[in-house]
Amino acid sequence: GQQLNQSPQSMFIQEGEDVSMNCTSSSIFNTWLWYKQEPGEGPVLLIALYKAGELTSNGRLTAQFGITRKDSFLNISASIPSDVGIYFCAGDTSSGSARQLTFGSGTQLTVLP
């Protein structure tokens, strides 16, 4: 099956710094989704990407769907303590249904005051 390589596995940054994480795959995906998960909670959708090359922002978050359709990145600008959590990318190979999601291994983000 498809595999997503997410990096970095963990990050420790100072409050106010920018953050970047990415996911790559050898397979082509039709949809890329980025989620944030806090302890004891389900993943919360941050950004959804549906077209190759698409660049989408949600507040301080920006994500892009790679041109090759095999990668995506998520940037967080001016990090704050509440950004702490695990960020997952998820890719879907089915056409327009987000039904066959493959998840990355997650990036644990810690923001130091």
Place this chain on the structure above:
Amino acid sequence: GAVVSQHPSRVICKSGTSVKIECRSLDFQATTMFWYRQFPKQSLMLMATSNEGSKATYEQGVEKDKFLINHASLTLSTLTVTSAHPEDSSFYICSVVAGADTQYFGPGTRLTVL
């Protein structure tokens, strides 16, 4: 507001008993829901696809007789872990596909089997 709810949020049971977890779609009629399992410090693994009015589709390696799924209405799917054992202890999360082809997840259910 929340799109998906789960009940209970936490459950502790004795080995050998069965546990039922409910997943409700609050804002959408969901013909399809998904059940995931997440072990500590790991990613989400899809267990099965719950189909309203028909049998669930299970991923390879997931025992359908152990993890019973019922999707009796467009807003409710249940997962029953039968004869639970300590190795079944995990975080179980459901999701629905809604809106622009996006999956929304429930808050999860923490199952601990003693």
